[in-house]
Amino acid sequence: MNISNFIEINAEKFVTKPAIGFKKYDEWKDISWQMFRRTIYKTANALKKLGIKENDRVAIYADNSAEWIIMDLATMAIGAITVPIYATNNKEQTLYCIKDSEAKAVMVGNQEQYDACAEIMQECETLEHIIAAKKSTVLRAKNSCHFETIIVKSPEDLEIVPKEEDDIATIIYTSGTSGTPKGVMITHGNFANAFEAHFEFFKFKNFTEETSLAFLPLSHIFERSWTLLCLYGGAKVVFLENTKLIAHTLEKVKPTMMCAVPRFYQKIYCAIQENLEKSNNTTKKRLFYWALKQGEIYAELKRQGKSIPLGLRFRNGIANALVFKKIKKKLGGNLWFMPCGGASISPEIIKFFDTIGVHITVGYGLTETTATLTCFPNTHYEYGTAGVPIGSTQIKIGENNEILVKGKSVMKGYYKMPEENEKVFTRDGWFKTGDAGIFKNNTLTITDRIKDLMKTSNGKYIIPQSIENLLTNSNLIQQVMVVAEGKPYVTALIVPNFEVLEKKLNALGVKLTSWKETLKNEKIYQLYQDVITELLNPLSGYEKIKKFVLLPKDFEIHLGEITPTLKIRRQVVMSKYANEIESLYF
Template sequence: MNFAEFLNTNAEKFSIKPAIGFKKKDVWKEIHWLDFRRMVFKTANALKEAGISANDRVAIYSDNSAEWITFDLAILALGAVTVPIYSTNNGSQAEYIINNSEAKIILVGNQEQYDAAFEILNKENTLQQIVVSKKAIWIKKDRSIYFEDFIKKAEEHFDIVQKEDDDLATIIYTSGTTGVPKGVMLTHGNFHNAIRAHFGFFKFKNFENETSLAFLPLTHVFERSWTLLALYGGAKVYFLENTKLIAHALTEVKPTMMCAVPRFYQKIYAGVNEMVQNGSESKKKIFNWAINVGTQVSELKRLEKPVPFSLGFKNNIADLLVFNKIKKKMGGKLWFMPCGGASVSPEVTKFFDAMGIHMTVGYGLTETTATLTAFPFTKYEHGSAGIPLGDTQIKIGENDEILAKGSGVMKGYYKLPKETAEVFTEDGWFKTGDAGKFDENGNLYITDRIKDLMKTANGKYITPQPIENLLSNNNFINQAMIVAEDKPFVTALIIPNFEALKEQLPKMNIPFTNWQEIVDSEKVKEFYREKLEEIQKALSGFEKVKKFVLMPAEFEINTGEITPTLKVKRNVVMQKYAALIDKMYTS
């Protein structure tokens, strides 16, 4: 069955209930299920009239928007194949994906994307037309059309093209921390089975009453799978186009559910802790008391034990005095937050648990339609990646590599039979490239990326992610990248939290000039040395960062230093800042 069939089911079941929300001229608008299906079907007919048929590839090169998800579902309904391109990809990266996938039509979301797509359109390739989502974008008329005009004359009735489970639904090009992006082929069956596995695992009640906010890029398998799951289950999904406005969107939309990467939660955790540290002694006492009470309650709930009346009463007071103020900044209604894309410290998950917000940590890859394992609602273990979902099977192979089987595992890499064969064992297990272990209760622990495991010149093994998480859990550190491979000791490139540091400068009697001068200041370096000493107390001597460089700017997606999910591309950063790194070992 075509995955897009849920549109018919939900349009009949929920008809005038809102399906999606989006911002237009600073006001949030909603579209109900009947109109949403109508818009998707008009788009499918328009694509058909433009010459798209089953198995043709259609690209989406845009930030999150109502048009993004409409185009995606229309492509699937038509039996064609969606090829998402990260909105932050530059023209040459987009061109590689368009050429490799042989996409015929592309939806773009902003002027920069349109200009890049138009340049590609005028080269010899398969691209035939650009559809532009917003009329605010200036376009050349040559084979370019606004989305509104593209669907204007299209019919509203559409018969969804029948598909088998093994039929291709999408090709997602992995951003990857190494090498050229590979096109991951996911099928209609992959999406169906992954989503059914989640509903079977979590057993949500009244899911159609939930509200989700899509702010991670829909191009990424995590947000796309989650958003499709939310729509499949009849929940309302709002689309945030400008991720910088997340703080405002949370209070305006008031989502009940939302997926995010660890950086999002780490910054809230670090910000709250910094605020408490700078507060009065009485505020510190109240906060610590509230966290202590909340932790006791969350631990009892985690272990499925009853909460005594007196403890429950104290927790209500803790909620009133402390937790509600934090939760209101997140909209006040969040209760379920899937978290993936990188590892997250147990301190962070325990903190949110204490407030009554369940961070559902999961583990998966683009190649596995996102989730392989996740925290259940109870009996989960902090620090783990949870237990397998659905029909997922996991075992630990050579070098502690995590191997997976199940109906969420990809069909293969597009046009890359050799690379596909390399990531599967002879008996069909997918090799994740991550190292892990199970505890006695079946919880999976990710120990590290096998490729990221570092061996110092002294023969000591360093797993960078836990150390990097420890550092970036501090409010003054936005991101850190550990260097240790073949080196005599551990060093780090540190991106400060520029906002927090700027507030700190007057206390250090340092006038702000520019960030390069600030990070070169001996006073600022000493401030960070003290922070590192404090943060690293529990680490073994060989794991501690001995020297560091403070960077004057964030790592950038468009320069290839980080992936769109904010993971550092180590090889790119190592090469780009080789001189800075060498200096730490020679000076």
């Protein structure tokens, strides 16, 4: 049952076919399945030589890379347990994960991460080895080594350690929007069942010919599960270390598949809308809207699983050649399957991408459920929902409309937290997701995070995410946090998209000094007031934002204001901006 068994199977089946791609010395390189197996096995033997035994924990504290996935699979192959740590974590957060999991070794990606772990080694008795993925890392602590050094003389043969379905493969620490991070125990059986459920659900054709770009952090369950699924099915995976290079990488790598979070699609959608608004070419605008009309009709028939008339096929082909193809080229030109999760996404954005011929497969899941519980099927999906259950997933709605689930992808439990396990599992084994929803006609609709549901002093309930989601559909808004709990009306802290706003300053007659001063200008406030009024027009009066503050800088991960998965830590932000919030209620 060891999930890493697929390495041996695929290496024998594909041999010279590329397994993974990565950038080295500014050049994109591939390695074959045979070489991939060889490197994983050599790494596994190197770990054994360092004293790593079955069920020992090995942490990975690094950005995406070939070494990341090799270390992950090597660790699981010898029956040890991988502990991913977000590359953006600070020393204290990393110390917690290493100490709580009692990790015996850690692989780091850069000098800063190495230095943090060198200090952690002094405070944590269980940590015995630091492995640096890059040769450029300067080693200062004892029991440190470079990745290449330890594998160069290692044997290439390995007998993968057999595992039971219930044996732990990995411990993944939640990013902790509130409270202490919890170590989620995912088993070999969780992974295997999740993978098989996806292949059965989507019935992919020629999956071995696909190329996926690992863009989201591998330390998160979404990208980790998807990447392992792709490799399990024989597809090629390319690893992107620096996410700032995503635009260039898409055009260079030309992936066919890639998972992303809603903000990725929002930015593309907003940029297109912005360019359209700025354009003075009426002919181009007419062509664009004509193309959209053809694409909408085509996409709707396709969604319903209906046949497409020949004339519409022809018109959509023209629309694609003249308009859509240029947009898709920016995404590499080959993308067709794009799983999306992590937060809610507006139906209009999904419809837009369907219209241009790039389908976003919306899904819902948690770290605790090995990612996907529900997702859009290939046809007959409903916009505004989270799709239908996949695999063995069972869903029911409990008290306070909480979504309860059962299935073979649900975690074994939280590591060393029996009291937490009692809280999240009912007596008859249902897992409490902490999310509220509606489950009707086998389709799940997420309504809110129960913990984040707000009640105003007037007794009205506010769903913050839906309001925040509407606002971030504007290209002028980068981040937003709604405030309403115990307050007489709804307000918000808004971080502008400074790059977009700066381009509008001349037209507004506003001079940029510092953002702190410039954002106080009444013309800018009115600009945002108009945007907010338009975007929130469909909402009820009590849900609309009465007042807001424009903040001069982004919410940051390293300041603890947002998680590595870009979710706002509300209590941290509320505390930091208490004075600004208080000013909105006078």
